[in-house]
Amino acid sequence: MTRLSLRLRNFLFFVLLGGGGVVLFCVALFAGYQKAAAGQVGSGFILSGAIGGFGLLGLSAGIWLLFDENVAKPIERLAAGLRTRAHAGAAGGMDASTAKYLGDLAPAAAAMSRQLTDTTLNTASLIASETARIAAERDRLTALLTEIPVATVLVNPAHQIVLYDGQAAAVLAQVHTPRLNAPIFDYFDRAAIETAWNKAAKQGKEQSFDAEGTEGAQCFALRMKPLEQGAGYLLIIDAAETHIPPEAARPLIYDFDLLEQRAGTRADATPLSDLTYVVFDTETTGLLPHKDEIVQIGAVRVVRGRIVPGEQVDTLVNPQMPIPPGSTKVHGITDAMVRDAPLIDSAARDFHRFARDAVIVAHNAPFDMAFMHRHGKRLGLDWSHPVLDTVLVSAVLFGASQTHTLDALCDRLGVTIPEALRHTAMGDAYATAEVLCKMLPMLKARGIVTFGDMLAETRKHGRLLEDLN
Structure with missing residues (x-):
């Protein structure tokens, strides 16, 4: 089957549908004829119609599943892979095995991806020396101004x-x-x-x-x-x-x-690349926001599509309750580590101020924001910020049928989380911020320019996560 052309495979789908339909109606007519020969003319017609109608419906559903699995989904994965390499700068070749039934399309896409990578590398090598010189001058100026x-x-x-x-x-x-x-x-x-x-x-x-x-x-x-x-x-x-x-x-x-930015533009009318984002993650005592507590908050800021060095929140939080051993096994935070840490009252206020006038970003945001909303009601903190969930952004770019864990996204976009930082609030927040920075140009290439455009697209995937906007 892998040697057949894409056009021939599509033709075979329709041959199977047409041929299967003819066979089904022959069976239906034969069964109806037997009923009619036995003197049950009415029931014969009903039996023929039922066998023909439901059989054709089942055949169509089966062929659609085959088409979806072998044509539609591979094309979607192939398009997402090309977009990742074109706009997010992810390295590596195309995985042709995911589209092995698409004839020459997958090899052609892989060849184009390799050519794009080679061209990018050649262009980069031509300007590398000049970039290094400019960077050295900038570093000297920065050091001078700082002193x-x-x-x-x-x-x-x-x-x-x-x-x-x-x-x-x-x-x-x-x-x-x-x-x-x-x-x-x-x-x-x-x-x-x-x-x-x-x-x-x-x-x-x-x-x-x-x-x-x-x-x-x-x-x-x-x-x-x-x-x-x-x-x-x-x-x-x-x-x-x-x-x-x-x-x-x-x-x-x-x-x-x-310097050219003016205040007063609504978030939903602002280009995604012009927004300020606060990307955060929490580590907790458990998975129940209504009764568990936060033990660590990590956050970084993204301004105009880049992570701002040094602008971050990284704090342990005293949950005022024992941390279960199972949770400690995941994030490595013990009761002794948080004994002298600030309480959530202080930590939440500091984070709220850090996130002022920004779009809040998290991976599986409803979970992390549930803690903030619960304590916000008690502390008088208004968490009315626009919220962007990278799970939903991933679904928009790569299709809802794909895996949307943070690890899967990092692997797909070429983002590395150091093992020592995995399952720490700061490590996961920084990885999510890097993922966000790579996905922003991909969204623009899809015609999703403003935050309002992004909300309209993510709401199509509302079955995955709650819409916090």
Whole structure:
């Protein structure tokens, strides 16, 4: 059968359907004739119709199953594999065995995949030396800026953070985790910032002022320098008054495309590539969200399709209940490890602030979000964030009939989870974030551009998971 052409196989499906139908009706007519010969004319007609009708229905269902298993599903897998290699950068050749009954289609797809890989490698080798030179210069500039004892934050006209250096990261961390694309008002008093911005925009001059932090009793001495043509402003923090420890130096974090971003666009009308995501995972005492508890939260931020270095939450949580040995065997967290860890009240509030103004992403999100909603009701935390589930995204891209575990997705997209991090909240959150970054261009290639488009597609797979939006 594997040597037959695809057109011939399709022809044989219809021959089987037509020939099987003729045989069935012959059998039906023969059975009806026997009944009629015995004087049961009415029952003969009924028997003939029943045998012919139900037999044809069963034959059609059987042939459809054969067609679905040997033609439709392999084509779907083949298309998903090509899309993965074309848009997600996954390496490796096509598995022709999954489409062995599709004639020359699978070898042709494998050849195209190899050619695409070779072309990509050749192109990459031509620009590798220049890329290395630019990267080296960038690293030197980053190291230089990080060592300068001036904390600098670049902010766009919508008051969202576009850049922060190592010194600024240490200052912002005194209030909360530094976050690219977060409102500057999450860190400094809104009224002070807006007053200075209005003066700077009118006068076109640097403004010096004091602003309180949004948490604690800290006060910061700030200088605001407006950029040309209202493109935002540079916020300089007097590092001498912020007691920055030397070991707090971090790389320069930036995305200059955020200078063009404007606030106020609804999430469902925003391109997926422009959204900010918080990808998280939890480890728990068990699998019952209504009575089990969280023992670890891990989260990373994805801005404009890339994971932002250093912007993460990785915390153990004291569940105030014994951790069953079976659960410890999975995630490796013991009662002793969480004895001095923060309670869920504090951990949930910190994570809620970390996820502010972002789309929350998780693999099998209803499970993890059930814990957050349960504690949110008690703590007054509003978990009304848009939610994206990578299980449903996988179903959209690869078909509902495929396996959609995190391990299967990582294997399909060429993402490696270090064994030491598997079944840890941070390890699984980072792997899910990498998977998300690879799937975003694949969604765009499918014509799924905005978050609203994505919701419309995922709701077609509502039987897999609850829609949290």
